[in-house]
């Protein structure tokens with residue numbers, strides 16, 4: 228029986244992937260084998276000795292201490308693209324909210340009603356303060372052309388916008404999905420200098436943290452409108468407050484409000500609703516649960532952010548799953564120990580991702596725990612699992 232801890236509310240469709248005969252799932256299990264999480268902050272989380280995998284039902288993994296996980300041989304999964312449509316739709320809404328003063332106007336109407344005014348009359352007199360420009364014919368810069376950025380860029384062309392996309396690591400899949408109407412910007416400066424609207428779709432990493440700062444905004448057009456449905460930390464809030472006050476930035480729509488940014492003029496704050504649709508919640512939960520199940524039961528890895536993709540058909544009695552440092556001699560050490568113990572390898576795959584590697588060895592006969600323990604004791608080995616078919 229595998230114990231799975233949930234750190235956020237996970238869609239029941241996902242939980243139903245983990246059948247009750249093999250998985251015990253709840254928010255209070257102890258010594259868990261796996262974790263299902265959305266945005267809960269895990270940086271201070273104490274891993275149980277048993278913990279083998281964390282599945283993030285969503286895209287961003289900046290709430291998970293990835294380095295600490297890799298060191299401990301814990302596989303971290305996410306669900307690429309599973310909530311992209313929901314974010315794309317919210318991005319269209321955010322572009323409109325950045326332009327048309329919809330939220331400010333709606334709040335004003337309610338205030339008028341609350342103050343006893345005849346709303347039908349005052350709206351016609353008061354509406355001129357909420358005039359805002361159309362999107363059609365304007366320039367949009369999309370920073371990050373992954374699952375979400377590509378969809379946002381493509382749909383914006385249909386709204387009549389001229390779209391520039393920037394992504395120095397553009398994948399082949401993303402390039403193939405991108406509309407031919409989207410122009411590729413080769414640097415951020417092109418986006419900053421030319422665009423009337425800028426929307427962020429990059430992960431929050433040490434490189435992207437604070438990228439929208441005074442220097443970046445200095446290059447932008449006066450009255451630029453910025454949309455951030457990616458992560459709050461991408462924007463330097465102090466610099467943004469100054470730019471909003473001066474009018475350099477005409478509107479800032481963020482899905483990541485905090486007390487500081489809420490003080491700003493023309494801030495539209497959304498309570499992190501990018502992926503909050505039943506469809507997305509279900510897609511993400513199902514994908515995350517399937518990834519977790521396949522890893523715990525079969526040692527297969529798909530959509531991990533810290534380990535390589537490795538899916539191997541079973542071809543034997545026992546399977547050794549070894550997470551180790553990606554260093555010379557690691558595989559020779561493992562196979563050396565197996566042959567010393569007279570274990571015949573039926574099938575074996577090794578894949579690496581940056582500093583870590585994963586080796587799956589299928590053997591024809593049952594392998595003893597002693598062999599697994601010997602591999603565990605090798606230098607650079609982070610985790611060894613022994614599975615029996």
Ligand SMILES: NC(=O)C1=CN([C@@H]2O[C@H](COP(=O)(O)OP(=O)(O)OC[C@H]3O[C@@H](n4cnc5c(N)ncnc54)[C@H](O)[C@@H]3O)[C@@H](O)[C@H]2O)C=CC1
Pocket residue numbers: 285286287288307308310311314370371372373374375376393394395396397398401428429430431434435456457458482499500501502503
């Ligand atoms: N508001 C919400 O509820 C949601 C927010 N997000 C956020 O959006 C981000 C993007 O999500 P996806 O598109 O699904 O991820 P993705 O991994 O498909 O795309 C991210 C893209 O950013 C690019 N990138 C990385 N560093 C870059 C840089 N310095 N400059 C330009 N491009 C860079 C990558 O090459 C990749 O193509 C997530 O990391 C997450 O933080 C994602 C889903 C929901």
Ligand SMILES: O=C(O)C(=O)COP(=O)(O)O
Pocket residue numbers: 265266284285286287288310499501502503
């Ligand atoms: O997938 C992401 O990166 C998100 O930001 C969505 O977060 P959530 O699952 O709604 O807490």
